[in-house]
Amino acid sequence: MSLTIQRDKNEFLYQQVISMIRHMESASTLRPGDRLPSLRQLSEKLSISIPTVKQAYGELERQGLIEARPKSGYFLKPSRYDAKQPKRVSLSQQPENVSRQSLIEKVFDAIQQDGVMPLGVANPSAVHSSDKALARIMRQVISKAGSRAIAYGPMDGYEPLKRQLAIRYLELGLQVDPHEVLVTNGAQEALSIALQCVAQAGDIIAVESPTYFGVLELIESLGMMALEIPLCPEEGVWVSDLASAIEEHEVKACIFSASISNPLGSFMSNETQKEIVELLESKNIPMIEDDVYGDLYFTERRGGSAQLFSKKGLVLSCSSFSKTAAPGYRIGWLLTNRFADKARRLKRAYSCSTSLLNQWTLSEFISSGEYERNMRSLRQGLRRNKDRMTALVHRYFPPGTRVSEPQGGGVLWLELPKGNDSEEIFYRALEHNISICPGSLFSPSDKFSRCIRISFGIPWSGKVENSLQQLGALCHK
Ligand SMILES: Cc1ncc(COP(=O)(O)O)c(C=O)c1O
Numbered sequence: 001m002s003l004t005i006q007r008d009k010n011e012f013l014y015q016q017v018i019s020m021i022r023h024m025e026s027a028s029t030l031r032p033g034d035r036l037p038s039l040r041q042l043s044e045k046l047s048i049s050i051p052t053v054k055q056a057y058g059e060l061e062r063q064g065l066i067e068a069r070p071k072s073g074y075f076l077k078p079s080r081y082d083a084k085q086p087k088r089v090s091l092s093q094q095p096e097n098v099s100r101q102s103l104i105e106k107v108f109d110a111i112q113q114d115g116v117m118p119l120g121v122a123n124p125s126a127v128h129s130s131d132k133a134l135a136r137i138m139r140q141v142i143s144k145a146g147s148r149a150i151a152y153g154p155m156d157g158y159e160p161l162k163r164q165l166a167i168r169y170l171e172l173g174l175q176v177d178p179h180e181v182l183v184t185n186g187a188q189e190a191l192s193i194a195l196q197c198v199a200q201a202g203d204i205i206a207v208e209s210p211t212y213f214g215v216l217e218l219i220e221s222l223g224m225m226a227l228e229i230p231l232c233p234e235e236g237v238w239v240s241d242l243a244s245a246i247e248e249h250e251v252k253a254c255i256f257s258a259s260i261s262n263p264l265g266s267f268m269s270n271e272t273q274k275e276i277v278e279l280l281e282s283k284n285i286p287m288i289e290d291d292v293y294g295d296l297y298f299t300e301r302r303g304g305s306a307q308l309f310s311k312k313g314l315v316l317s318c319s320s321f322s323k324t325a326a327p328g329y330r331i332g333w334l335l336t337n338r339f340a341d342k343a344r345r346l347k348r349a350y351s352c353s354t355s356l357l358n359q360w361t362l363s364e365f366i367s368s369g370e371y372e373r374n375m376r377s378l379r380q381g382l383r384r385n386k387d388r389m390t391a392l393v394h395r396y397f398p399p400g401t402r403v404s405e406p407q408g409g410g411v412l413w414l415e416l417p418k419g420n421d422s423e424e425i426f427y428r429a430l431e432h433n434i435s436i437c438p439g440s441l442f443s444p445s446d447k448f449s450r451c452i453r454i455s456f457g458i459p460w461s462g463k464v465e466n467s468l469q470q471l472g473a474l475c476h477k
Pocket of ligand 1: 122187188189290292327331
């Protein structure tokens with residue numbers, strides 16, 4: 001279809017623009033998540049005024065076909081599908097021993113294989129990579145600091161980075177003393193230290209259901225037990241379920257997502273965080289919050305931190321730059337609260353310190369303002385990919401497939417129709433050079449054996465679309 005307007009036609013110009021966009025949508029030239037031409041571009045292309053294009057876009061927005069995103073432009077909205085979100089699971093009656101390590105190993109091996117489409121790895125920063133900026137800054141740091149940059153750094157972290165983190169927390173309304181920040185090797189080390197500060201082998205740890213498999217792997221390797229608390233796709237942990245679980249079992253600590261969860265992508269509001277912290281602190285139960293996805297939100301505003309509501313200092317916050325900038329730098333952190341001494345001793349015993357060069361580079365990256373700018377583009381790219389991938393799942397997966405509606409992050413969680421087994425699909429997909437995460441990784445029980453997690457946090461290409469088509473064909477109707 002050529003992009004032309006007929007001035008002699010008995011139809012208003014803005015209506016012709018509307019028909020044009022609608023035609024492009026039905027012919028799949030424009031797909032959910034695609035950005036429409038800007039007002040200026042289209043007005044120049046069609047030789048019509050900007051207000052005319054604006055009138056057309058306004059009408060399309062009112063009709064629900066497109067949406068305006070602040071400072072980003074107009075986008076085709078995902079269609080309204082009949083499919084529903086994955087079902088909420090019921091509360092577990094008993095804590096479980098965890099044995100997921102060997103399957104996790106296989107999934108990690110699959111991701112590393114050459115030529116494999118990495119739908120199984122959550123590496124959202126690849127959608128808008130910071131690698132060039134970081135490489136430039138790292139070169140500057142090396143030439144400025146010389147051998148100091150590769151010396152052992154302070155055990156608890158590079159001071160300027162800790163200050164930058166404290167400043168970022170101010171934006172969440174939290175006053176953090178840089179001395180309370182312990183820099184770690186990724187969020188995984190932060191979670192490990194936090195867990196060992198508050199619990200020991202044999203203890204019961206409440207986790208989200210489904211939960212990030214790294215949490216289960218930690219619980220397994222530390223000889224603890226996991227008690228699953230259902231996660232509501234829209235809101236995070238159900239407070240009433242948590243209340244009955246801690247009434248019934250001697251829960252030693254909880255590990256929950258701060259605002260955006262993995263794999264569901266649910267968003268926990270400040271109100272829910274407050275209720276949870278008040279409930280847990282009334283029973284002196286520590287809460288470890290995992291905030292690695294907090295900055296990758298699609299909601300209007302970023303979610304908060306459970307720290308905001310802690311009165312007894314029992315909340316430990318873990319996060320990292322792995323999802324927002326550079327997973328390979330392995331820079332994370334822990335807000336130690338009242339467990340500072342124990343956390344420092346554990347850090348010293350396990351890894352002595354964290355790469356100074358990487359901390360230094362990230363610290364300069366943040367203070368220059370580039371980190372924040374990059375994240376803005378990253379969020380837009382991820383949101384666009386989320387819409388595209390959701391549309392493709394609806395096109396290629398069997399009817400009855402349920403899909404999450406993530407409020408942030410980089411993954412979709414699918415519940416497949418009966419008859420599907422996620423581990424079987426994992427092995428079959430690998431034969432087609434596609435990696436996915438089988439649902440059984442995300443729970444110590446078999447609750448999610450029909451679910452899979454796929455990542456939209458990858459640079460978009462025709463190959464991604466083909467892989468989704470192949471993956472959909474592997475699932476039973
Ligand atoms: C929810 C969640 N927490 C923690 C981590 C670990 O992060 P890091 O790579 O910084 O150790 C991940 C990594 O995938 C994750 O998804």
